Amino acid sequence: MARDLGERNREWFARYKDDVKKEGKPFFPRAMLHDTIMGLVTILVMIGLAVVWYYDADGTEPGILGPWYTEPAEPGTTDFIPRPDWYFYFLFYLLRIFEWPETVFIATVGIPTVALVLLLGLPFYDRRPERRPSRRPVAMVAAVLTVVSMGVLTWKGATATEALGSELIELVPEWAEEQGFADDEQAVAGADLFAVSGCLNCHTYLGQGSANLGAPDLSAVGRTNDAAYFVQYLANPAQFGNTVMGSYSYLGQENLEALGAFLEASKGGG
Ligand code: HEC
Known part of the structure; x- marks a missing residue:
């Protein structure tokens, strides 16, 4: 490499600052106003749906957004199999791979913590300005592996069958x-x-x-x-x-x- 990394980074940073000056939009008030409006719209839609759901359904009669409730919970039930929502299936399946109590720590704290720390640290250890996927083999392999392993775990979690209750x-x-x-x-x-x-x-x-x-x-x-x-x-x-x-x-x-x-x-x- 002819030039050292620091010099190149400074060059890229100057170019970035230039770009911002020429084409950038200020965070305040522009971006903040947009965020606020979008946030309000989201909340209003949620309140609207809740109101329609509540008034369209009548106690036990279902409305277009479903009934108030289906049936009272039965605390003594023995045939209910607790399952997480689908987007937690990968964690759910991790818990089946690492079994209680010896290795469960790896699944609940170990792997998620390592993944989060790696993600938080990304801006600090990935400092090259290069963004073309073909020039970033390590990042691309890591990303593909993450997507594939989460996909496989989600699939396994979705198709896992359960012993009843315990x-x-x-x-x-x-x-x-x-x-x-x-x-x-x-x-x-x-x-x-x-x-x-x-x-x-x-x-x-x-x-x-x-x-x-x-x-x-x-x-x-x-x-x-x-x-x-x-x-x-x-x-x-x-x-x-x-x-x-x-x-x-x-x-x-x-x-x-x-x-x-x-x-x-x-x-x-x-
Ligand atoms: C937190 C601990 C605990 C749990 C959970 C528990 N028990 Fe008990 N059970 C005891 C203790 C302690 C005694 C003995 C009390 C005594 O000697 O006066 C007892 C006594 C009994 C007795 C009386 C035994 C006899 O010889 O008369 C029966 C029957 C019983 N338990 C059934 C159950 C059933 C059925 C469940 C679950 C639905 C259950 N227990 C859950 C602690 C527990």
Whole structure:
């Protein structure tokens, strides 16, 4: 290279300043006025859509922009699979590649942080004035790799299938077999709920879960009490002297009865 980089940069900078003087438009007030007008238009459109949506729909009757709501949320549901919006699928899939808990840090903090720092640092380490894509092989390869990897991750995230709620739910058929309640639909539904409601964070059941806060193993709890008792117990554990376990009354009576049937059917197997 005949000339050093600093000299060339100064030359380009002078040319840039010249251009600005000749053809540039001042940031204040021109650009700011445009931004303000465009911002106002966007907000007004949003308010307009909200007003049309609200007044065109009537409670449960849908309008042209959809209903107020579809159906009340069901806190006890066991067949809802939580998924992010599509533009987060790439992050969502990263979380499946790096698994909890050993490597999850790489996906949640590591990779996104490195990418952001690289992006923020771009003006500081990419200082050549050259902008033609054919003369910037490193930047072009990096850009293509980014787009391709995000595309692949988004695709994988979009087509990934999920175990229902949690992996524990896959054990329900095994439990039903061992405890002999496979033909009892209500008990199986209760077992599904049991698997996804966090009970196994404190209780153990047929070797699963972890024993915490003094919670007993529930594999054979059905030997000592019946469904009606468990329904009352789950609705208000404090009444039975259990101040560790929260109330599960929010699950609703039907779900509590399913849990009760499941617990009653849990007689230790064998
Ligand atoms: C935060 C921890 C925790 C969670 C979560 C929890 N429990 Fe408990 N549970 C306990 C503790 C502690 C006891 C024992 C209280 C005592 O000995 O008085 C208990 C007792 C029970 C009992 C009574 C056992 C007996 O022998 O009478 C049942 C039944 C029970 N839990 C079911 C459940 C179900 C079903 C869930 C999930 C819907 C659940 N628990 C979630 C902590 C928990």
